[in-house]
Amino acid sequence: MANRFVVIMAGGKGERFWPASRMRRPKHLLPIVGDKPMLAQTVDRLEGFIEPKNIFVITDVEQLEGVRDVCPSLPRENFVAEPVGRDTAAAVGLAMLLIKEKDPDASLAMLPADALIRDMVGFQKALDVAFLASEERPQLVTIGIRPTDPATGYGYIQKGDSIGDYNGTKVFKVIEFKEKPDLETAKVYLESGDYYWNAGMFVWSVRAISDALAQFAPKLQSGLDQIENRISEGEDLNELLAELYPELEKISIDFAVMEKADNVVTLSATFDWDDVGAWPAIERHFPKDSNNNVATGEAVFEDCRGNIVVGEKGHLVALIGVDDLIVVNTKDATLVCKKDDAQKIKNLVKGLSPDRV
Amino acid sequence: MANRFVVIMAGGKGERFWPASRMRRPKHLLPIVGDKPMLAQTVDRLEGFIEPKNIFVITDVEQLEGVRDVCPSLPRENFVAEPVGRDTAAAVGLAMLLIKEKDPDASLAMLPADALIRDMVGFQKALDVAFLASEERPQLVTIGIRPTDPATGYGYIQKGDSIGDYNGTKVFKVIEFKEKPDLETAKVYLESGDYYWNAGMFVWSVRAISDALAQFAPKLQSGLDQIENRISEGEDLNELLAELYPELEKISIDFAVMEKADNVVTLSATFDWDDVGAWPAIERHFPKDSNNNVATGEAVFEDCRGNIVVGEKGHLVALIGVDDLIVVNTKDATLVCKKDDAQKIKNLVKGLSPDRV
Numbered sequence: 001m002a003n004r005f006v007v008i009m010a011g012g013k014g015e016r017f018w019p020a021s022r023m024r025r026p027k028h029l030l031p032i033v034g035d036k037p038m039l040a041q042t043v044d045r046l047e048g049f050i051e052p053k054n055i056f057v058i059t060d061v062e063q064l065e066g067v068r069d070v071c072p073s074l075p076r077e078n079f080v081a082e083p084v085g086r087d088t089a090a091a092v093g094l095a096m097l098l099i100k101e102k103d104p105d106a107s108l109a110m111l112p113a114d115a116l117i118r119d120m121v122g123f124q125k126a127l128d129v130a131f132l133a134s135e136e137r138p139q140l141v142t143i144g145i146r147p148t149d150p151a152t153g154y155g156y157i158q159k160g161d162s163i164g165d166y167n168g169t170k171v172f173k174v175i176e177f178k179e180k181p182d183l184e185t186a187k188v189y190l191e192s193g194d195y196y197w198n199a200g201m202f203v204w205s206v207r208a209i210s211d212a213l214a215q216f217a218p219k220l221q222s223g224l225d226q227i228e229n230r231i232s233e234g235e236d237l238n239e240l241l242a243e244l245y246p247e248l249e250k251i252s253i254d255f256a257v258m259e260k261a262d263n264v265v266t267l268s269a270t271f272d273w274d275d276v277g278a279w280p281a282i283e284r285h286f287p288k289d290s291n292n293n294v295a296t297g298e299a300v301f302e303d304c305r306g307n308i309v310v311g312e313k314g315h316l317v318a319l320i321g322v323d324d325l326i327v328v329n330t331k332d333a334t335l336v337c338k339k340d341d342a343q344k345i346k347n348l349v350k351g352l353s354p355d356r357v
Numbered sequence: 358m359a360n361r362f363v364v365i366m367a368g369g370k371g372e373r374f375w376p377a378s379r380m381r382r383p384k385h386l387l388p389i390v391g392d393k394p395m396l397a398q399t400v401d402r403l404e405g406f407i408e409p410k411n412i413f414v415i416t417d418v419e420q421l422e423g424v425r426d427v428c429p430s431l432p433r434e435n436f437v438a439e440p441v442g443r444d445t446a447a448a449v450g451l452a453m454l455l456i457k458e459k460d461p462d463a464s465l466a467m468l469p470a471d472a473l474i475r476d477m478v479g480f481q482k483a484l485d486v487a488f489l490a491s492e493e494r495p496q497l498v499t500i501g502i503r504p505t506d507p508a509t510g511y512g513y514i515q516k517g518d519s520i521g522d523y524n525g526t527k528v529f530k531v532i533e534f535k536e537k538p539d540l541e542t543a544k545v546y547l548e549s550g551d552y553y554w555n556a557g558m559f560v561w562s563v564r565a566i567s568d569a570l571a572q573f574a575p576k577l578q579s580g581l582d583q584i585e586n587r588i589s590e591g592e593d594l595n596e597l598l599a600e601l602y603p604e605l606e607k608i609s610i611d612f613a614v615m616e617k618a619d620n621v622v623t624l625s626a627t628f629d630w631d632d633v634g635a636w637p638a639i640e641r642h643f644p645k646d647s648n649n650n651v652a653t654g655e656a657v658f659e660d661c662r663g664n665i666v667v668g669e670k671g672h673l674v675a676l677i678g679v680d681d682l683i684v685v686n687t688k689d690a691t692l693v694c695k696k697d698d699a700q701k702i703k704n705l706v707k708g709l710s711p712d713r714v
Contacts, residue, residue, distance in 0.1 A: 316690040321698030341678030
């Protein structure tokens with residue numbers, strides 16, 4: 001059996017979780033849901049399935065230290081920092097180079113650092129199926145999430161015919177990747193049963209993704225080739241990245257490859273999944289009081305309905321006569337935001353002075 | 358001219374200003390409006406009119422130290438602590454005893470510690486008129502505030518005929534004290550021009566208030582007599598208060614005396630006045646942004662109208678998509694309250710554990 005690797009993508013600023021998340025302490029470094037940072041939960045979820053030495057984390061320079069701190073089980077050299085963000089296709093290329101150096105015949109899974117998945121057994125089973133599919137043929141496997149509601153915040157994957165069965169799990173040809181739909185379209189998707197949410201979890205062999213990048217993103221691939229050549233001449237990876245990474249084409253892997261390649265397949269995850277994309281998501285994971293208020297930390301509610309309070313130990317948050325608010329208190333900042341306006345947090349954060357973000 | 362004294366009433370817990378105000382740091386010890394605690398502003402307002410040695414402060418045991426700290430210009434011995442609160446009539450009686458000991462022919466003004474008055478000249482002029490009236494005849498003078506709106510949160514004073522003129526200011530007989538009215542009644546009061554707000558500012562001679570207490574609150578007066586007798590035997594005031602003060606009749610001065618005596622007179626204050634009774638009051642005293650938001654401390658507003666933010670230096674409060682809220686942040690507690698529900702704060706505080714209030 002070919003070697004299997006996992007590369008966890010731990011970039012991003014997590015502005016949607018301000019003020020709990022900050023530049024150096026983004027969402028995946030926080031225990032937004034659960035008692036460990038989301039990244040640590042992602043690493044734990046692989047236990048017994050992938051050896052720690054085969055788990056890599058791609059992050060950015062500013063977070064590198066914090067990311068290492070929450071993953072004490074992983075070897076220090078398995079953390080790679082992008083000097084600047086160049087979107088997901090460049091990160092996929094970097095992951096491919098890292099793994100190719102270890103084993104050009106390997107397959108690798110690319111996983112986001114900050115999704116919430118509680119069913120570890122189901123997760124590992126789905127990942128195993130995806131690896132098997134990637135090992136049998138040079139195909140690009142994406143793990144689809146069966147939608148539970150007509151969400152407009154995710155991209156969708158339209159599945160076609162089954163191409164086979166791995167340990168009892170069917171794998172399907174992907175007909176098309178769909179952009180985030182409007183509500184009407186999302187309802188149609190949900191009803192048809194032929195669409196999955198795109199959770200950004202991919203599995204492929206080094207060879208398959210290398211070929212796909214060469215075919216559909218030749219500019220990016222030639223930048224990656226340059227890095228690869230100079231690594232083989234013995235140059236230092238970090239110095240090379242500092243010099244060449246900022247020059248790589250900036251494009252998403254979906255746009256660069258997944259929407260173009262004709263060897264993309266998918267399987268339907270049976271495990272639970274929540275990308276916990278913004279504050280309103282957390283109320284799905286905490287007990288509610290009789291008025292649908294949710295609190296992490298100390299809170300009192302008087303004549304209130306449907307609020308989310310995120311506090312810190314030793315700090316009391318008291319709400320009186322308010323509905324459907326998100327209230328987040330940290331040592332140096334407090335957010336009070338209408339739940340429906342949670343998508344505006346990111347913009348607000350962009351306008352803040354650097355010491356506040 | 359008889360000696361003039363001022364006794365400032367600095368009791369009360371200030372629950373309405375939680376979480377900024379606390380048991381040991383009530384409203385008058387905070388710079389709710391202005392850059393000094395309200396009590397310090399009250400002392401400053403007397404400058405040049407009453408000598409510091411003639412200004413006394415009645416507070417409670419728990420606040421004594423804090424109260425002394427914000428009034429460095431007053432002699433240490435001019436602070437008297439009630440061992441327990443026994444409502445305003447007992448405090449008036451205690452003030453009367455204190456001043457009587459200094460000069461039985463004196464007049465004294467009783468002033469709340471936490472009202473906001475900016476017109477110091479107008480204030481001193483009104484106080485001078487009240488003293489003159491109290492010195493001329495044994496009458497109980499209350500300073501009335503000309504209402505600017507049909508407020509339902511204050512008691513009203515119905516004035517009758519003028520009984521005279523002091524330095525060009527007319528003084529009127531009081532026909533009746535009125536309880537807090539409903540809105541309709543308040544509108545009638547406002548329109549008639551014959552009603553003033555009762556601001557709890559009284560001026561009287563030792564003799565006049567002593568006679569009034571003896572006549573209308575004989576039970577209270579006999580308790581006070583007991584304290585007075587034992588003081589004259591050389592006993593320590595604080596020990597006496599600890600023993601006898603808790604036994605005094607608990608009743609308000611309005612109910613015990615002002616509503617019953619027939620020698621009550623009033624004058625209309627020309628100075629500005631705001632009792633700053635609860636958080637919504639503060640928006641009258643801070644600049645508003647174009648959406649009527651008011652902030653003390655650092656705040657950002659996005660798509661918000663009519664909010665009040667009270668923060669501390671170094672802590673950013675961000676509001677998104679909310680209207681008409683009071684948001685108060687302190688080190689260990691945050692309040693988010695609909696402006697219309699500000700009267701519920703007091704009740705909420707009553708339900709909190711002692712370390713939170």
